[in-house]
Amino acid sequence: MTKRTKGICRLCGELTTLSFEHIPPKSAFNDQPLVFQTLQDRIQGRSHTKFRIALGNHSLCERCNNLTGAWYGAAYVSWARQGFEWLDYLGENSSIQIPFRIMPLNVLKQIIVMTLAMSGEGTIPYHTELRRFVLNREQKYLPPHYNVYSYFTATSKPRFESGMVVFDARNGSMNHIDAELAFPPFGYCLTSTRRQKRRSNAIEKGLYDIGWFSHFNYNLWTTVYLKMPKLQTHTPFPLDYRTPEQIAVEALNSGE
Numbered sequence: 738m739t740k741r742t743k744g745i746c747r748l749c750g751e752l753t754t755l756s757f758e759h760i761p762p763k764s765a766f767n768d769q770p771l772v773f774q775t776l777q778d779r780i781q782g783r784s785h786t787k788f789r790i791a792l793g794n795h796s797l798c799e800r801c802n803n804l805t806g807a808w809y810g811a812a813y814v815s816w817a818r819q820g821f822e823w824l825d826y827l828g829e830n831s832s833i834q835i836p837f838r839i840m841p842l843n844v845l846k847q848i849i850v851m852t853l854a855m856s857g858e859g860t861i862p863y864h865t866e867l868r869r870f871v872l873n874r875e876q877k878y879l880p881p882h883y884n885v886y887s888y889f890t891a892t893s894k895p896r897f898e899s900g901m902v903v904f905d906a907r908n909g910s911m912n913h914i915d916a917e918l919a920f921p922p923f924g925y926c927l928t929s930t931r932r933q934k935r936r937s938n939a940i941e942k943g944l945y946d947i948g949w950f951s952h953f954n955y956n957l958w959t960t961v962y963l964k965m966p967k968l969q970t971h972t973p974f975p976l977d978y979r980t981p982e983q984i985a986v987e988a989l990n991s992g993e
Contacts, residue, residue, distance in 0.1 A: 746798040812843035820922035841950035852916035886944035
C-alpha cells in the first residue's frame with residue numbers, strides 16, 4: 738500500500754493527506770525504484786537518495802493527483818513514448834526538426850504539474866498563477882513571467898532539483914530555477930524572472946522553449962515540429978550538461 742503523509746498540496750494549497758505523485762507519470766516508464774545523488778546529497782555529504790517506489794514525491798492531495806492525471810496524464814505518456822522512438826536516431830549534441838503528434842497544452846500542463854510537485858511547501862505562495870493555470874484545464878497562455886524549456890536526455894542519472902538560483906560568472910546573470918527534471922527521454926527546466934527581465938541561462942545552454950504549447954486548446958491533437966538538443970546530466974547541478982570527459986578535464990585542471 739502506498740504511503741501517505743500530511744502536508745500542503747502543491748496545487749490546491751490545502752492542508753490534507755498527500756498521496757504519492759509519480760514524477761513523471763508511472764506509465765511514462767517511471768515504475769521502478771531509483772537510487773542517485775541529488776544536489777542536497779552533495780551539499781550534505783551523502784552518497785545518494787533512494788526513491789523506493791519510483792521517482793516522485795508526496796506532494797499532491799488525492800483529488801489534485803487524480804484530476805490532473807485524468808486531464809493530462811495520457812497525453813504526456815504519448816509524448817514520452819514518441820520521444821523514445823526518436824531518441825536513438827539523435828547523435829550527441831544533434832538538434833533536428835522532429836515531428837510530434839501531441840496535445841501540446843495537455844503535455845505542457847503535465848510538465849508543470851510535475852515541476853510544482855517537486856517543489857517544497859514554502860514555494861506555494863510564489864506559484865499562485867501557475868497553480869491556477871494547471872487547475873483550470875481549459876486555460877490557455879502560460880503566465881508571462883514563467884518559461885518552460887525541454888531537451889532530450891538519455892543519461893542514466895536523473896536530475897530532480899527545485900528552488901535553485903544559478904549564477905553565471907561569465908556574464909554576471911542570475912537565474913531562478915524553479916525546477917529541473919531530467920528523466921529519459923526528456924529533461925525540463927521551469928524558470929521564472931521574479932521581476933527581473935534577464936535572458937535565461939537556459940537559452941544560453943541551448944534548451945528549447947516550449948511555452949508556446951500553451952497557445953493551443955485543451956485536448957487538441959496537432960503535429961508540431963520541435964528542434965530540441967540532446968544533452969547529458971551527469972551531475973545534480975541545474976543547467977549543467979557537461980559530458981564525463983569535460984568534467985574530468987575540468988577536475989584535472991582545477992587540481993581536484
